[in-house]
Amino acid sequence: MPESDNLVEQVLAGNRRALARLISLVEDGTPEANEAISVLYSHTGSAYTIGVTGAPGTGKSCLVTELVKHLRTQDKRVAVVAVDPSSPFTGGALLGDRFRMRDLAGDPGVFIRSMATRGQLGGVARATFDVMRVLDAAGFDYVIVETVGAGQNEVEIARVADTVVLVDAPGMGDDIQAIKAGILEIADVIVVNKADRPGVKNTVRALKAMLELGHRKREISHHGQVMIQTDGFEKTLIDDMWQVPVLQTIATQGEGIEELAQAVLNHAEYLSSTGIQAERDRVRLQNELINRLRDRLVYDLLQRMPSQDLEKLVTAIAARELDPASAVQSLVSNSKHE
Amino acid sequence: MGERKIRVLIAKPGLDGHDRGAKVIARTLRDAGFEVIYTGLRQTPEMIVEAALQEDVDVIGLSILSGAHMALTPRIVELMRTSGLEDVKLLVGGIIPEEDISKLKEIGVNAVFGPGANSEDIVKFINEIVVV
Numbered sequence: 130m131p132e133s134d135n136l137v138e139q140v141l142a143g144n145r146r147a148l149a150r151l152i153s154l155v156e157d158g159t160p161e162a163n164e165a166i167s168v169l170y171s172h173t174g175s176a177y178t179i180g181v182t183g184a185p186g187t188g189k190s191c192l193v194t195e196l197v198k199h200l201r202t203q204d205k206r207v208a209v210v211a212v213d214p215s216s217p218f219t220g221g222a223l224l225g226d227r228f229r230m231r232d233l234a235g236d237p238g239v240f241i242r243s244m245a246t247r248g249q250l251g252g253v254a255r256a257t258f259d260v261m262r263v264l265d266a267a268g269f270d271y272v273i274v275e276t277v278g279a280g281q282n283e284v285e286i287a288r289v290a291d292t293v294v295l296v297d298a299p300g301m302g303d304d305i306q307a308i309k310a311g312i313l314e315i316a317d318v319i320v321v322n323k324a325d326r327p328g329v330k331n332t333v334r335a336l337k338a339m340l341e342l343g344h345r346k347r348e349i350s351h352h353g354q355v356m357i358q359t360d361g362f363e364k365t366l367i368d369d370m371w372q373v374p375v376l377q378t379i380a381t382q383g384e385g386i387e388e389l390a391q392a393v394l395n396h397a398e399y400l401s402s403t404g405i406q407a408e409r410d411r412v413r414l415q416n417e418l419i420n421r422l423r424d425r426l427v428y429d430l431l432q433r434m435p436s437q438d439l440e441k442l443v444t445a446i447a448a449r450e451l452d453p454a455s456a457v458q459s460l461v462s463n464s465k466h467e
Numbered sequence: 468m469g470e471r472k473i474r475v476l477i478a479k480p481g482l483d484g485h486d487r488g489a490k491v492i493a494r495t496l497r498d499a500g501f502e503v504i505y506t507g508l509r510q511t512p513e514m515i516v517e518a519a520l521q522e523d524v525d526v527i528g529l530s531i532l533s534g535a536h537m538a539l540t541p542r543i544v545e546l547m548r549t550s551g552l553e554d555v556k557l558l559v560g561g562i563i564p565e566e567d568i569s570k571l572k573e574i575g576v577n578a579v580f581g582p583g584a585n586s587e588d589i590v591k592f593i594n595e596i597v598v599v
């Protein structure tokens with residue numbers, strides 16, 4: 130019996146050590162992980178996923194902690210995946226979110242995993258998504274993913290969640306950046322945390338103004354419909370009547386958490402009652418399929434091709450003897466004749 | 468396809484004040500290419516072992532300045548055993564008297580590093596002891 134079979138059985142039986150091991154295999158991109166997921170896949174699809182993103186230090190981890198505590202009062206089992214960037218130079222990472230989640234320690238209904246972005250083939254979003262799948266199959270009712278909303282990676286990760294919570298705080302001066310990274314567009318619920326600090330009203334007002342701008346633009350260009358944008362491959366138009374709420378919280382005092390939980394619940398109900406949830410899932414899976422297929426085909430083709438052939442082509446392209454598109458054409462037609 | 472990364476948990480058990488030393492070592496290990504989970508101050512043995520299990524770390528590094536190493540470490544070793552973490556390496560850093568070092572090693576601590584320890588040595592030790 131392969132190791133992965135054993136691991137899968139243990140994960141399904143609720144063994145936390147096995148769950149942690151399997152997550153590592155997924156992160157490492159091992160063949161065992163693929164085998165395991167192919168068995169676990171039929172057990173997925175029941176967890177609700179929440180992405181929590183926002184600028185560094187806005188209070189995401191504290192907020193996640195409070196949200197988890199709230200969900201625990203309803204007896205929901207909750208997993209948290211806290212993603213932090215790897216250093217592009219050393220490949221190392223300092224994962225510090227767990228430090229803020231110490232209040233959750235000792236609760237058997239909670240599982241916390243820190244994850245570095247690494248240099249994943251196919252993007253970190255895929256690795257995160259697979260980790261979320263494993264947690265879903267392991268029976269968690271909610272899977273919450275925390276990412277620092279600073280770059281494209283983070284937007285990608287947040288996009289795999291059912292409800293995306295964008296966290297801001299007064300005096301961060303990052304409002305413009307949030308728009309640049311496209312985060313405001315994917316936010317379903319906006320939270321202004323640290324509402325005990327001066328400047329809350331300004332931050333709320335600024336965010337509301339930006340939301341309105343965003344909405345008007347959507348309505349003008351898409352006649353009241355919203356695009357589910359997916360890697361530029363497929364766009365689906367469905368009516369989007371969701372009004373993004375802008376909430377205020379004080380995570381360190383547990384204030385506003387019930388309202389946040391309610392907003393997430395409202396959004397979940399909205400998604401399922403409008404059929405958007407099912408549509409999103411389909412589009413997401415189609416994208417994943419196409420991305421995986423693309424990676425696989427490229428990998429197979431490069432495997433079959435002697436490396437000097439590739440170098441020759443690159444040399445020819447660099448010398449302007451051949452253009453890149455024609456090079457691709459010749460690669461593809463050559464590989465067909467084999 | 469992917470890459471295997473050495474994962475290290477840095478924790479500070481016990482009740483003593485600051486965690487400057489633990490933070491410095493956490494950063495050093497990150498710069499050496501490890502994935503470091505930093506859990507900070509005032510961690511109970513239960514919290515440390517639970518975190519090590521969930522994070523599936525290869526190494527647990529304890530920073531103990533309070534002199535409570537002989538109270539805390541055996542408890543951690545015992546919890547590691549009952550949680551199935553026998554294969555996780557355990558390092559202790561701090562001011563540990565010579566006679567306690569051998570006692571700690573006897574109960575299963577893989578290495579003890581004093582306050583003057585060279586960070587390169589710690590990195591080298593981890594790279595050697597963890598089977599990737």
Ligand SMILES: Nc1nc2c(ncn2[C@@H]2O[C@H](COP(=O)(O)OP(=O)(O)OP(=O)(O)O)[C@@H](O)[C@H]2O)c(=O)[nH]1
Nearest residue numbers: 184185186187188189190191229322323379380381
């Ligand atoms: N005044 C105040 N401080 C807060 C509040 N929420 C969090 N903080 C503080 O903000 C700091 C950062 O909190 P975290 O929860 O670690 O923030 P984060 O967004 O997860 O940070 P990164 O993961 O590093 O991006 C901590 O010192 C918290 O104590 C709040 O509502 N009010």
Ligand SMILES: [Mg+2]
Nearest residue numbers: 189190226275
């Ligand atoms: Mg955080």
